[in-house]
Amino acid sequence: MKFEYKVQGGNFSKAGYASSDLKKILKQLNVNPAIIKRVVVALYEAEVNIVAHAYNGTITIDIDDKQVRIVLEDQGPGIPSIEQAMQKGFSTASPHVREMGFGAGMGLPNIKKNADVMNITSKVNVGTTVEIINYI
Amino acid sequence: MKINELIEKTNLKQFGTADINRDFEGGYASDLLSDVMGNAKEKNVWITMQTHKNVVAVASLKDIAAIVFSNGNTPESDTIEAANEEDVILLGTTKGTYEICGEIYQIAK
């Protein structure tokens, strides 16, 4: 099964839409609830990162009998140092975004913790691609 | 323990229409959403001062039993709308975070 979602940078009112939808789909497929929890946390953080840090993006979700594979590809400022971005507490979030309670610098570490496989590639001034795989 | 008992014992106010006959276990207090995503547990009560709509998505994704807005904070109208749709319980108190956490901890332990 394949699903696709569009994500708009800056539009916090829709943030989490794809995550909620995927949660419902995985429930219907009777995936183990503990695995659903991990997938949903990882996707939510990656989805919000597009909203908070990029201009727009596309989420592609591929589900088969072995795994959920999610690819989030955005057009945006990119990440100059992925190593630094992965550190707990590192954030470049704007004051407005921080006021909303985002910008703790915990999103990428949360993805790392909850994904079975996580890959990030990024090009400054072009965009970022995050791949998340969870085995089901 | 049930949310409706907690409401009665700590004098919480409900916003929206979600069914309050629901179990909870313990709680988590934080105003940082990714901290809640990473560390709150299913069925926790979540005490926060964040009142915008995104708290509903977080609560729903994490199967949080109820959100409690402390310090007299009240949810925005689109937060209440989203919570009604997602069946997320929204509660409020004029007590500060420290005080309400203490009360809930005593009751729920």
Ligand SMILES: Nc1ncnc2c1ncn2[C@@H]1O[C@H](COP(=O)(O)OP(=O)(O)OP(=O)(O)O)[C@@H](O)[C@H]1O
């Ligand atoms: N899609 C992205 N495009 C551009 N920069 C990004 C993207 N995702 C993450 N980053 C950069 O990596 C940093 C760390 O991301 P992370 O998700 O860990 O924290 P945060 O988004 O700042 O805060 P939190 O996720 O805790 O709300 C961000 O502040 C930002 O600088």
Ligand SMILES: [Mg+2]
């Ligand atoms: Mg983030």
